[in-house]
Amino acid sequence: MRDLREIIHPRSVAVVGASKTPGKIGYAVLENIISSGFPGEIYPINPKEEEIMGKRCYPTVKDVGKPVDVAVLCVPAQACLSVAEDCGKAGVHHLVVITAGFKETGKEGRELENQLVSIVRQYDMRMVGPNCLGVMDTSTPINATFSKNFPLKGHIAFISQSGALCVAILDWSLKRGLGFSQFISMGNKGDLNEADYIEMAADDPETKVIALYLEDIADGPRFIESARKASLNKPIVVLKVGVSASGAKAASSHTGALAGSDTAYDAALAHAGVLRASTMTELFDMAVAFTNQPIPGGKRVAIVTNSGGPGVVATDAVELNGLEMAHFSAETESVLRDKLPAMANIHNPVDVIGDAHYDRYEMALDTVLKDPGVDGVSVLLAPTAVLEVGRVAEVIVDMGRKYPDKPLVAAFTGGAAVEEAVKYLAKHGVPTYDFPEPAVATLGGMVRYADLRKSLADGEPWIFPDVDKNKVENTFQRVRADGRDLLLGPEASEVAEAYGIPAAPSRLAKTQEEARKFARELGYPVVMKIASPDILHKTDVGGVRVALKSDDEVAKAFDEILANSRKAEPKARIYGVEIQKMMPSGHEIIIGMTKDPTFGPLIAFGSGGILVNLLKDAAFRLARGLTRAEVDSMIKETKAYTILKGFRGAPPDDLEAVAQAIGRTAQLVRDFDQIVEMDINPVFAYPKGLSALDVKIRIA
Ligand code: COA
Numbered sequence: 028m029r030d031l032r033e034i035i036h037p038r039s040v041a042v043v044g045a046s047k048t049p050g051k052i053g054y055a056v057l058e059n060i061i062s063s064g065f066p067g068e069i070y071p072i073n074p075k076e077e078e079i080m081g082k083r084c085y086p087t088v089k090d091v092g093k094p095v096d097v098a099v100l101c102v103p104a105q106a107c108l109s110v111a112e113d114c115g116k117a118g119v120h121h122l123v124v125i126t127a128g129f130k131e132t133g134k135e136g137r138e139l140e141n142q143l144v145s146i147v148r149q150y151d152m153r154m155v156g157p158n159c160l161g162v163m164d165t166s167t168p169i170n171a172t173f174s175k176n177f178p179l180k181g182h183i184a185f186i187s188q189s190g191a192l193c194v195a196i197l198d199w200s201l202k203r204g205l206g207f208s209q210f211i212s213m214g215n216k217g218d219l220n221e222a223d224y225i226e227m228a229a230d231d232p233e234t235k236v237i238a239l240y241l242e243d244i245a246d247g248p249r250f251i252e253s254a255r256k257a258s259l260n261k262p263i264v265v266l267k268v269g270v271s272a273s274g275a276k277a278a279s280s281h282t283g284a285l286a287g288s289d290t291a292y293d294a295a296l297a298h299a300g301v302l303r304a305s306t307m308t309e310l311f312d313m314a315v316a317f318t319n320q321p322i323p324g325g326k327r328v329a330i331v332t333n334s335g336g337p338g339v340v341a342t343d344a345v346e347l348n349g350l351e352m353a354h355f356s357a358e359t360e361s362v363l364r365d366k367l368p369a370m371a372n373i374h375n376p377v378d379v380i381g382d383a384h385y386d387r388y389e390m391a392l393d394t395v396l397k398d399p400g401v402d403g404v405s406v407l408l409a410p411t412a413v414l415e416v417g418r419v420a421e422v423i424v425d426m427g428r429k430y431p432d433k434p435l436v437a438a439f440t441g442g443a444a445v446e447e448a449v450k451y452l453a454k455h456g457v458p459t460y461d462f463p464e465p466a467v468a469t470l471g472g473m474v475r476y477a478d479l480r481k482s483l484a485d486g487e488p489w490i491f492p493d494v495d496k497n498k499v500e501n502t503f504q505r506v507r508a509d510g511r512d513l514l515l516g517p518e519a520s521e522v523a524e525a526y527g528i529p530a531a532p533s534r535l536a537k538t539q540e541e542a543r544k545f546a547r548e549l550g551y552p553v554v555m556k557i558a559s560p561d562i563l564h565k566t567d568v569g570g571v572r573v574a575l576k577s578d579d580e581v582a583k584a585f586d587e588i589l590a591n592s593r594k595a596e597p598k599a600r601i602y603g604v605e606i607q608k609m610m611p612s613g614h615e616i617i618i619g620m621t622k623d624p625t626f627g628p629l630i631a632f633g634s635g636g637i638l639v640n641l642l643k644d645a646a647f648r649l650a651r652g653l654t655r656a657e658v659d660s661m662i663k664e665t666k667a668y669t670i671l672k673g674f675r676g677a678p679p680d681d682l683e684a685v686a687q688a689i690g691r692t693a694q695l696v697r698d699f700d701q702i703v704e705m706d707i708n709p710v711f712a713y714p715k716g717l718s719a720l721d722v723k724i725r726i727a
Pocket of ligand 1: 045
């Protein structure tokens, strides 16, 4: 196993394709490594040169004759294979392949990339790229890229799938005074991918927060594993762009149709403890906040302002971001009442009013920060003629030092009047914005990370030992032997029952006599449904009858259902009619599964019944690793929960039974990878227990 830390802390680097010609990539890379102050050995490789930039040049890596930790490749694509081979033979540990012309160009390029990866594997090397900008580390320091700029020293590791974006962000970061620990351009991720880089950054003592720009995730399960581990100690913020493949695929199940294009990524990132940013601004706002501010202990926010309007804007933002306005203690209010003018608002948001000097901010901040009911503070400022704006900035920084456990953010709204103060705040690590909303949103993101971290800490998957795997296996074998992929109703109910999900008792009747017999055995009233793997929408073809109360009604319904179905779908394979005990009505919910190519099965829970696709009330989680806490949180996310917990005086439904059914469905789809689609809709939830009325399972 190679030590990946060598990629950013190498002892020696070779630049293959190093050039004497300014403007060429091989020139820029060599020049950057030298000028970044890299303290290790540097070996230019170029068969045409004896010396470049005062360094001895070698015809090939094999000629160096000394250990080489990293070789940066700046030679044309066709030359990369033989150069990689040379590197392998020379014992190079890692390649950084800047060269483009691989997978991103189509079939031939993909083939070339595959060959490059096999050489890398053959010689037990690891590779960054191909088609990347390179890597940088500010503590080593090393700039093994062809970027014009080198970042300021800082604590953000930025990992990007776009090289051009790296260049742009670098330039912008210098203007903004933002520092980085590492800067990694992943390129095509032929070998190393985001999971590896997250592990590298997690290990790096200089890195406090990991920010990623992703277009896709190469290996879903590995990403989750690495990110879950890393997020326990360091916040990870991801900007994921692009629509995932699963979203583009048409879905035939209800659950599949409920899942949006990005549902799987949302579920996976949350399960991994990763914060998802929706814009570049948010990505870096969060990164900056995590670098400099403490993780809040809760979600109770205090606002201190010198004008009412922005205070109201911030108060609205508090709610929108899932935060709470802090309720001050009697002591806090009494101090504020004593020390602020009568017109001031001593409740949250605290308004020190327009004639305030800096000392009112100082007193108000000190007072609310001291209050144990306050977890974080947002300071708002409008630059009045009487206010010493710079002094307020100093006060905020001082308060940050005095209360190191509570995050502080600021919104200084203005132009030239606040410019210096904003710079001062930025320099001292206080996230500062032009307007109140992003300030509050940043606190919201920090609280969300704190919550995610808590849920990671009790992250054991919810397992049920009392399931009958053999029974399910046997059912699937029978279905396959019959040449079907869709289970008939009674078969699917059997599978659900085997995993402890209570299903309405049902039997498959092939004849009218059987239908009457089963109906009597199950007990009237009964429901009858056409049993055919080819008829998905049974009601539409007249294939369903409900509330049948006698032998005669059952016999008549049997004939009618068959006739209707044959007429509507003459080619359908018909296995008979399913006789199901009619269950007392309950609140209708859906539990289902849809598969994502990157992250595997997703579990859905929400409002069920025939309106399911209209209501679109569903929460999703990854089935893999699903915890009890995640099940509880997904239930609470839905509107269905409002009804289940007892709406308008109705008794609450059995939420424990609902949670178990979700957990058991997740275990079923985890245990049986061959299940490609599953809907249980509706499930009737009762004050005691529940009943699955319609279980649909499709297997591969
Ligand atoms: N070993 C060592 N040096 C070699 C070599 C080999 N096997 N084969 C060629 N070289 C030398 C060349 O002689 C040349 O040196 P010179 O300037 O002294 O003549 C140097 O390596 C570069 O080769 P050259 O043929 O001039 O290529 P180039 O510089 O025009 O292009 C790349 C090379 C890698 C820059 C180009 O193929 C490429 O991929 N560009 C796109 C890069 C990119 O966008 N990456 C993604 C960023 S996000």
